Amino acid sequence: MKDIAKRVFEVEIESLQHVAGLLDDSFTGVVEAILNCTGKVIVIGIGKSGLIGKKIAATFSSTGTPSFFLHPGDAFHGDLGIIGANDAVILISYSGETDEVLKVIPFLKWNKSLIISITGSPTSTIAKNSDHHLNIKITREACPLALAPTSSTTAALVMGDALAIALMESRKFQEEDFARFHPGGSLGRKLLTRVKDLMRTDSLPFIQIHASFTDVLLSMSEGKLGMVIVGSKDNVEGIITDGDLRRALLRNQDIAKLSVKDMMTVNPIIIDGDEFISQVELLMMEKKITNVLVGKERSIIGVYQIYTQ
Structure with a gap:
């Protein structure tokens, strides 16, 4: 055959x-x-x-x-x-x-x-x-x-x-022209859809700067985003991803001595909700990250995750 x-x-x-x-x-x-x-x-x-x-x-x-x-x-x-x-x-x-x-x-x-x-x-x-x-x-x-x-x-x-x-x-x-004729396809979604249309806004995992390692772990598990946000919606101080968590454990296996400040990434990337998905995903692939915060300056309105859409 x-x-x-x-x-x-x-x-x-x-x-x-x-x-x-x-x-x-x-x-x-x-x-x-x-x-x-x-x-x-x-x-x-x-x-x-x-x-x-x-x-x-x-x-x-x-x-x-x-x-x-x-x-x-x-x-x-x-x-x-x-x-x-x-x-x-x-x-x-x-x-x-x-x-x-x-x-x-x-x-x-x-x-x-x-x-x-x-x-x-x-x-x-x-x-x-x-x-x-x-x-x-x-x-x-x-x-x-x-x-x-x-x-x-x-x-x-x-x-x-x-x-x-x-x-x-x-x-x-061009790609943009093709996308207009294929709004239901993956290319149309990426080229015409904005971040605010697909971001997650409910039950975002926030923790405070003084939270314990156990608090971080529980919040990350409940949030199901592979990360937690340090601070509040109106004042984001940083984020902790599952990668940050693993690297912190490799540096110091005594979890009692691990603080949020030791683990978090300060000044995380925050994307405007009006940005197109195509541009944001290019940035995320370049930075090798799976989540970005959505908002302005240190205030956020949601989280966009590249692999859940």
Whole structure:
């Protein structure tokens, strides 16, 4: 089974390398045409090509090029009205002769839509009726019967990814832009969410400067933050982390002689609640800490912990 898997990888890689060698100025022409397009990019395909088309449209949309997928069957039952005169349409068909896709072309011509095709045959009907064509001719399918689309769908997918990335870089699309389209994802959370939205504010573990070692240990265990705050919300004097505690024990194993002053870190880092999570987590990784206090000067309103979110 492992040999079969390796063979599939090798065949598909071989085909991708072949398609990469076919890239020419037509790719640049397609990118420029889409950049100059004032409408949307509509991707059309059926069967396995349709599934690839859905992914391409989704990738376009998430990287700064408004796009959606249109099934040719739905197109013939009223959805052609979705296509505007200023839209670009990408037709995907490896053979370039898919009947359902061919039937859309007369409308696109009448509508004066920009037509881009992705096929494995530059002489196919779909390619000849396109304003721009991208050739994804493969060496062979990974399917031993040469029946199931395998290398050909991979080639179409990678061509779509290549277009998306070329457009993304041309538009100078940044992390912040990506995050706006993915507010529910981890990147969106980090780039758009502020510390005050995720900080912990309840039952913060405070101790006083004269507390005993046992008080520190109990407060740290109850607080479940791996640290305690020395002082009060309005006057923070320092913090003691579990690391501070261990280092203090290594220096002096007689806990009766350990004082809060001996263990605590004075002038701890205090972050403004309006800071973005992304910036704060970079700082925390740089300082190799898992908790930061949130507030201003020596007054705090909460604690942000990097590993609990």
